[in-house]
Every structure is written in C-alpha cells, then in structure tokens.
Amino acid sequence: MSERSAVSGEPIGVGVVGLGTIGVRHVEVLGHLGGLARLVAASGGAPATLRDLGHADAAHLSPEEVIAHPEVDLVVLCTPSGLHGEQTLDALRAGKHVVVEKPLSVDVASAEEIVRVSEQRRRFVSVISQRRLEPQSQYLKRLLDDGTLGRPVLGEAFVHWLRDDAYYAHASWRAQQDQGGGSLMNQGLHSVDLLAWLMGPVTRVTAQYATLGHRFDAEDTTVATLQFASGALGAVVTSTATPPGRPATMKLFTGRGAAEFANSDVAAWDFDGVPAPPEPDHGPGSGASDPSAIGLAGHLAQWRDIVDAYRTGRAPEIGARDGLRTVQLLCGIYEAAETGRAVTLEEIS
Structure with missing residues (x-):
C-alpha cells in the first residue's frame, strides 16, 4: 500500500x-x-x-x-x-x-x-x-493510576435503556445473539469497556442473562459480577427492556471516596481535597431511548x-489489543451466563 x-x-x-x-x-x-x-x-x-x-x-x-x-x-x-x-x-x-x-x-x-x-x-x-477519550475519563484514569483516589474497591456500570420492536425490525442482526445483537455487546459495550479500562483488567466473571422485554433470540438484559486483578469487585447491568430508558451511569468507590457519572455528567464527586473532573464542553449525548441522539464529540x-x-x-x-480484551470480557460474561459457573478470562480463547 x-x-x-x-x-x-x-x-x-x-x-x-x-x-x-x-x-x-x-x-x-x-x-x-x-x-x-x-x-x-x-x-x-x-x-x-x-x-x-x-x-x-x-x-x-x-x-x-x-x-x-x-x-x-x-x-x-x-x-x-x-x-x-x-x-x-x-x-x-x-x-x-x-x-x-x-x-x-x-x-x-x-x-x-x-x-x-x-x-x-x-x-x-x-x-x-470514544468514552475513554472524554476529558473526565482521562482525568479519572490518571488519578486512579497514580493512587490519588486511593485503592479501588467497587465499580458499577448500569445501562437501563430502551429499544422498541421497530429498532430490532430495522436490522435483523440486532435480534441475533451470535451476531452481537444482545444488550451487553451492542448497547452496553462502551460502559463495560470504560469500567474495565478505569479499574484495571478483569480476571473473573459470573453472570446471568435473559430476554425479558422482547421476543427474539438475543438477550435483552444481562447482569454480571466482575473481579479485577487488583482484587476490587464490579457489577454490570445492561438492558434494552427498561422503559423509559435512562442515561448510562457509572459509580466508582475507592478507599478514599466515591464518584458517580450519568452518561458524561459528574453526578457526584466525594473525594475531599481532589478537584472534580472537568465537565465536557459538548457531551456525547445519551442513547438511552434513541441511538441517533449520540453526538459527534466522542467520535x-x-x-x-x-x-x-x-x-x-x-x-x-x-x-486492536484493547478491542481484543473487551471482546474477551464480553464473551466471558456470556459463557458464565450460559454455563452457570464463574469464568476466568484466561480460559477464553
């Protein structure tokens, strides 16, 4: 070339x-x-x-x-x-x-x-x-990595979104589990990717999933627990069957305090003596009920x-290696849900 x-x-x-x-x-x-x-x-x-x-x-x-x-x-x-x-x-x-x-x-x-x-x-x-490159994500990552915020204890990512039947009818793959149409891999991926990037590599997962608000092959609701290499724990919930659809949220708890984000907005910042992350000039928008509402800034x-x-x-x-790690995590969650056992990500290949 x-x-x-x-x-x-x-x-x-x-x-x-x-x-x-x-x-x-x-x-x-x-x-x-x-x-x-x-x-x-x-x-x-x-x-x-x-x-x-x-x-x-x-x-x-x-x-x-x-x-x-x-x-x-x-x-x-x-x-x-x-x-x-x-x-x-x-x-x-x-x-x-x-x-x-x-x-x-x-x-x-x-x-x-x-x-x-x-x-x-x-x-x-x-x-x-693109969530990794948002100013508040970069700021948070730096403070976690250098120890300013203390030892990570717990991370939570919640994606309570809504996708109607017309959304799935528009593209048949969205309703197919093996084509990546589930709420975890399609809608929840960015939140899970961001949480894992901030908290460090995930080593072990447990999970359950179900199709609760639609009639098709793919899951529309997944619940997972994560164990990070640091020993910290995490929880992930993704769904496209939770009206009216709310902005994705993430909560981080460390030995020094806690933070909460609603999409890109800082909803709470409880670290004494540490300034809160910068608010983005143009947030990425929320795809809670409309996937087209996500703006251009992140891309x-x-x-x-x-x-x-x-x-x-x-x-x-x-x-590519970042993408691989996220695929391993998502596939590990699905395997844990399908087998009913805890899955170590080293097993996933």
Whole structure:
C-alpha cells in the first residue's frame, strides 16, 4: 500500500463500509478534521446520501471494492457487528489501516487473529471506544493510576435503556445473539469497556442473562459480577427492556471516596481535597431511548487521535489489543451466563 498521505501530507484517503446511522456519523466527522482526511469511497445506503453529506465526488461501491480501492489508505467499518471480524481481516490483508466500530469482533478467535495480522502487516486497527477519550475519563484514569483516589474497591456500570420492536425490525442482526445483537455487546459495550479500562483488567466473571422485554433470540438484559486483578469487585447491568430508558451511569468507590457519572455528567464527586473532573464542553449525548441522539464529540476526539497516529507512525490510543480484551470480557460474561459457573478470562480463547 502506498503511504503517500503520511509522507506527502496529502489528506488520508478514507473508505467507509456501511452508511447507516453510525457510518453517516463518521462521514460527518471527516468534515471536522480540517482537510486532513477525505472520503474516497463508501458502500451501503444510497448514492444520494454521499451527495447530501457533501461528498458527491466519493465513489459508491460494494464493500469489497471500497476495501480494495487503491486510493483508500484507511477503511472504516460501520457494518453489523457479526461482520466486523472478517471485514477487518480483509482490510488488513489488503494493506489498509482500519477503524472499526465496536465490537472488534463477536468472537475471541477472530479478534486474536486481527491482532496477529495487524502486527504482522504493520497496519493499525483502532476500535471506536470514544468514552475513554472524554476529558473526565482521562482525568479519572490518571488519578486512579497514580493512587490519588486511593485503592479501588467497587465499580458499577448500569445501562437501563430502551429499544422498541421497530429498532430490532430495522436490522435483523440486532435480534441475533451470535451476531452481537444482545444488550451487553451492542448497547452496553462502551460502559463495560470504560469500567474495565478505569479499574484495571478483569480476571473473573459470573453472570446471568435473559430476554425479558422482547421476543427474539438475543438477550435483552444481562447482569454480571466482575473481579479485577487488583482484587476490587464490579457489577454490570445492561438492558434494552427498561422503559423509559435512562442515561448510562457509572459509580466508582475507592478507599478514599466515591464518584458517580450519568452518561458524561459528574453526578457526584466525594473525594475531599481532589478537584472534580472537568465537565465536557459538548457531551456525547445519551442513547438511552434513541441511538441517533449520540453526538459527534466522542467520535471526533478519537478521529483526531487516529489521524495523528497515521501521520506520525505511532500506535493509536485505542488499538486492536484493547478491542481484543473487551471482546474477551464480553464473551466471558456470556459463557458464565450460559454455563452457570464463574469464568476466568484466561480460559477464553
């Protein structure tokens, strides 16, 4: 693959596979990067969508043609979750860098293969985990890592959301467990990923899941307990069957105090002598009852990191190994629920 964009300073050639709600968001974000990236080609949706988004010159092609396009340096995958693993590998083998919406894959084996091929081909994979890059998340991570907040004791992540039948009817994969349609892997992933990143690696999980508010194959409610390498414990609840739908919340308890977040807002900060995290200028929005309500700010922050990584040759802040760890955690929770036993994440492969 030509590295002309990195060497010459030309805009990065981007190809987007999947022009649904999330794919359109990525295209919109490209317009906020100051000309550092240009849309070369896209698949899905209608050709008119590209014109409406201000990219009339971009080619409307099949997914395979987007991935193979000689002017595409970086492929963005916004397809159904069950396709992420295979398409990421196809893009890497075509010599492209990859940005993939969550999850990296719906199974651990393909996620491990992505890490291997990415490192072998010297092409990065950045998994969209924009919650990690929010100012309050970065601040909290720093204070936890340097011990300012004391030893972590307990972390809780709650996603009490609502998705109606029309949402699931719009895309059949959303109702299929093996395609990543469950509330944990589809709606709860960002909250679980953020909690695990802040509190340190998870070593052991127990769980239960059920389908309580809908009639389909995928779970719509999951409850899990986590044990972290530090010895701290955690709890995760995700659901798309809890009207009216409320902002995702996260609570952290340490030996020195506690903090609570409602989506990106600081709901409580009880650490004496430690300033509260900065409030974001533009929060990411809440997808509690409407997935389209999530704004551009989080994606834009991660895209700025991706562009800088491409141009400087460094690894992106959130890479393939980060995505693999999250897939291992989610698959471990599902295995624990299906077997009724505690699962050690080292077992998951």
